Amino acid sequence: MLGLEYIDKAEKHLMFVSSQLETVKKAGKSISDAVLNKNKIFVVDRYGVIENELIGRSSGLALFQSYDDDEETMGQNDILILSAFYPAEQDDLDIINNARAQGAKIITISPEGPISKAADIALINGNEDLNDVMYVPGIDQSFCPLSGILNAVLAWTVAAETTAVFLSQGKIPTSYRGDYLPDGVDKNSEARKRYISLGY
Amino acid sequence: MKQNLSRRDFLYDTSIAGISMLGLSAFLQSCAEKEVGYTHDLAKIYIEGIQRIIKQIKDKELSKIQQAAGLAVQAKLHGNNLYAHLSGNMLQGELRKDRPGNPNIFITEDIQRAARDDFVLTNEPSVVRGFSERLVKVVGFSTPSINNNNTPVGALKNMGTFRLEDVADIVIYCHVPYTDGIVNVEGVDVPLFPASGVIHSLMYYTLVSEIVESLAQHGVYFNIS
Numbered sequence: 001m002l003g004l005e006y007i008d009k010a011e012k013h014l015m016f017v018s019s020q021l022e023t024v025k026k027a028g029k030s031i032s033d034a035v036l037n038k039n040k041i042f043v044v045d046r047y048g049v050i051e052n053e054l055i056g057r058s059s060g061l062a063l064f065q066s067y068d069d070d071e072e073t074m075g076q077n078d079i080l081i082l083s084a085f086y087p088a089e090q091d092d093l094d095i096i097n098n099a100r101a102q103g104a105k106i107i108t109i110s111p112e113g114p115i116s117k118a119a120d121i122a123l124i125n126g127n128e129d130l131n132d133v134m135y136v137p138g139i140d141q142s143f144c145p146l147s148g149i150l151n152a153v154l155a156w157t158v159a160a161e162t163t164a165v166f167l168s169q170g171k172i173p174t175s176y177r178g179d180y181l182p183d184g185v186d187k188n189s190e191a192r193k194r195y196i197s198l199g200y
Numbered sequence: 201m202k203q204n205l206s207r208r209d210f211l212y213d214t215s216i217a218g219i220s221m222l223g224l225s226a227f228l229q230s231c232a233e234k235e236v237g238y239t240h241d242l243a244k245i246y247i248e249g250i251q252r253i254i255k256q257i258k259d260k261e262l263s264k265i266q267q268a269a270g271l272a273v274q275a276k277l278h279g280n281n282l283y284a285h286l287s288g289n290m291l292q293g294e295l296r297k298d299r300p301g302n303p304n305i306f307i308t309e310d311i312q313r314a315a316r317d318d319f320v321l322t323n324e325p326s327v328v329r330g331f332s333e334r335l336v337k338v339v340g341f342s343t344p345s346i347n348n349n350n351t352p353v354g355a356l357k358n359m360g361t362f363r364l365e366d367v368a369d370i371v372i373y374c375h376v377p378y379t380d381g382i383v384n385v386e387g388v389d390v391p392l393f394p395a396s397g398v399i400h401s402l403m404y405y406t407l408v409s410e411i412v413e414s415l416a417q418h419g420v421y422f423n424i425s
Contacts, residue, residue, distance in 0.1 A: 002409040003265050007258050010402055014251055024243045048293035059381030059394040085300055132301035132424070134409050136416045141424045143412065144405045145301035148291050149398050153250055156393045160242035163385055163392065167240050172387045178380055180345040181390070182358050 002134060006144060009133050013126050013146055017153055020123050024154070027107050027121045028161025031079055034105070035063050035162075035173075035200045040078045042067040042104070044095055049148045050083035050109065050155045058184075061159050062174040062195040067095070076103035083155065085131055085147045087113025109154045111147075123158070125150040166200070173200050242383050246393050249382035253399055256375040257406075265403065268321075268339040268370045269410035272305075275319040275337060277418060282411075284321040285311040285328075289343045289380075289396035290404065303412050303422040321407070323400060325367045332367060340368030341403055344380040344396055351378055372407075374399045 031041055044067035045051045054064045067080060074080070080099040084092045087110060096106055096118045108119035111130070116122035125147055132142035166173045174195040179185050272282050284306035286295060293299060295308050311327060314320050316335040322328055323341040331338050342348045347356050348364040348371065355378045364371055376382070376399050381391035412422065 002413040003269070003406040004258070004262060006406050006409045007254060007262070007402065011251065011254060014247065014254075018244075018247055021243055021247075028243070045293070047296065047299060049291045052292040053394075053397050057394060059379065059390070059392050061392075134412070136413050138416050139412070139421055139424070143301050143303040143422075143424045144409050145294075145299070146405075147300075148294050149401050149405075152291055152398050152401075153247065156398075157243035157246055160246045160383060160393050164240035164242045167386055172385075175385075175388060175392050177390045178345055180356060180359055181379070182356075 002136065006134060010146055010149060013130065013150055014153065016126055017150055017157075020154065021157070023121060023123055024157045024161050027123065027158045028163075028165050030105065030107065030121060031063075031158065031162045032165035032169075032173075034077060034079050036169075036171075037077065038199060040065060040070075040073065040075070042070065042074060042078060042080045042099070043083075044068060044080065045083040045151075046089075046091060047085065047148070050081075050151055053152050054081070054155055054159065056176065058176050058178040058188075060156075060176060061162065062176060062191060063162075063200055064159075067099075071098075074099060074102045074104055078102075078104045079107060080104045081107045081109070081155070081158070082115070082119075083151045084108065084110035084115050085145070085151070087111040087115055089115070093118065107158070109151045109158075123154045125154060171200065174198065240386070242385065242393075245383050250395055250398055253375045253382075253395055254402060257399065257403060260375070261372050261403070262406070264370055264372050265407050266410055268372065269407055269414060271337045271339065271370070272319045272321075272407075272411045273414045273418070275317055276411075276415060276420060278317060281307055281314065281318045282321075283307045283311045283314050283318060284404075285324060286322065286341070286400065286404065287324050288345070289323055289341075289374075290400040291397045294401050294404065298425055300425055302425045303408060304425060305408060305411055305415075305422050321404075325362070325364045328367050332369070338368045339370045339372065339407075340364045341400055342371060342373045343400075344374075344376050344378045348373065372403060374403060 106119045107121045109123045130147040131145045134144040135142045314336045319337045376395045380394040382395045383393045
């Protein structure tokens with residue numbers, strides 16, 4: 001019945017994520033302000049989990065772009081969203097320092113530690129190591145992460161809150177839908193044009 | 201459509217409709233009386249939506265996940281291979297060999313090499329066409345973009361008639377709506393903020409937990425990243 005235990009743990013940690021909603025609101029406000037000031041929003045995740053979720057994803061917003069692909073275009077007051085599974089990996093800290101040197105603001109989604117402390121806005125994914133939450137007698141090492149799931153939920157709450165701030169100002173950020181939906185391809189083509197035209 | 205409605209059913213239906221109308225009327229009245237300000241609590245709605253889907257997985261799919269784990273365990277104990285091909289909806293990066301906590305129980309390359317009595321997990325049914333004829337055991341995670349028995353009629357009318365159930369021995373439904381997005385947003389005609397990545401990953405690790413536990417009881421262990 002270890003599967004049930006995994007789901008129970010996911011539910012428990014989602015409650016912790018819910019406690020981050022005030023910080024999520026700050027992140028959403030910061031992103032929407034930046035976009036309306038013609039700044040860019042970059043996303044980076046060395047394991048590719050959140051980057052693949054937020055950028056160009058159906059049912060998501062058009063305003064996120066890849067840090068790895070477009071790092072050199074980062075400028076003053078742009079925002080970097082960095083998702084990390086560990087609290088203090090040097091590669092992540094180097095990315096933050098590099099983005100900071102380029103004048104960007106930093107939003108992190110990670111465990112609490114040096115990475116979250118280096119952020120302007122820090123979203124904490126949990127209060128324990130979430131990379132291996134299951135344990136079986138006879139196996140020395142625990143296994144099965146929750147960190148990707150929780151980081152993804154936090155990332156989507158940030159996108160949702162960003163949208164909420166846009167709506168409160170009478171604006172609708174450009175979004176994509178599944179290409180598989182009836183007229184999905186045409187609508188996404190229109191969405192890309194709209195995003196280029198409006199910048200959001 | 202309900203046929204031959206009994207008197208009791210008729211009275212029940214009409215009273216429910218009446219109560220619903222009263223509720224709707226009160227709701228509309230309250231909207232008219234208030235100045236609607238910045239009340240778009242979309243982040244909270246997203247989390248609540250995810251929680252609801254997880255509850256459905258727990259209530260309706262867990263036994264099938266355990267059944268699927270049983271197939272995988274039998275395959276492994278008989279010397280067969282376990283494959284996984286999860287694209288698109290699964291959180292990409294979760295299947296990487298260097299993903300912290302990944303017990304690496306599946307072969308993720310060359311799925312077409314799967315042979316008789318091997319086990320294949322997929323959310324992309326087109327890649328396992330013909331596998332059942334080769335007696336490969338196939339477990340499918342449903343996705344918003346592929347028809348399955350729960351897809352509303354006509355919702356994916358441009359996706360043909362191919363269904364996940366046509367190719368899978370066990371289907372585990374993700375309970376994510378066909379739009380993938382789960383939050384209705386003012387001014388946008390499809391719901392936003394997808395759930396499938398989160399839910400597929402949850403289903404995947406739930407299955408993996410069951411398989412690892414069961415195999416450990418048989419003395420079979422994996423190399424955890």
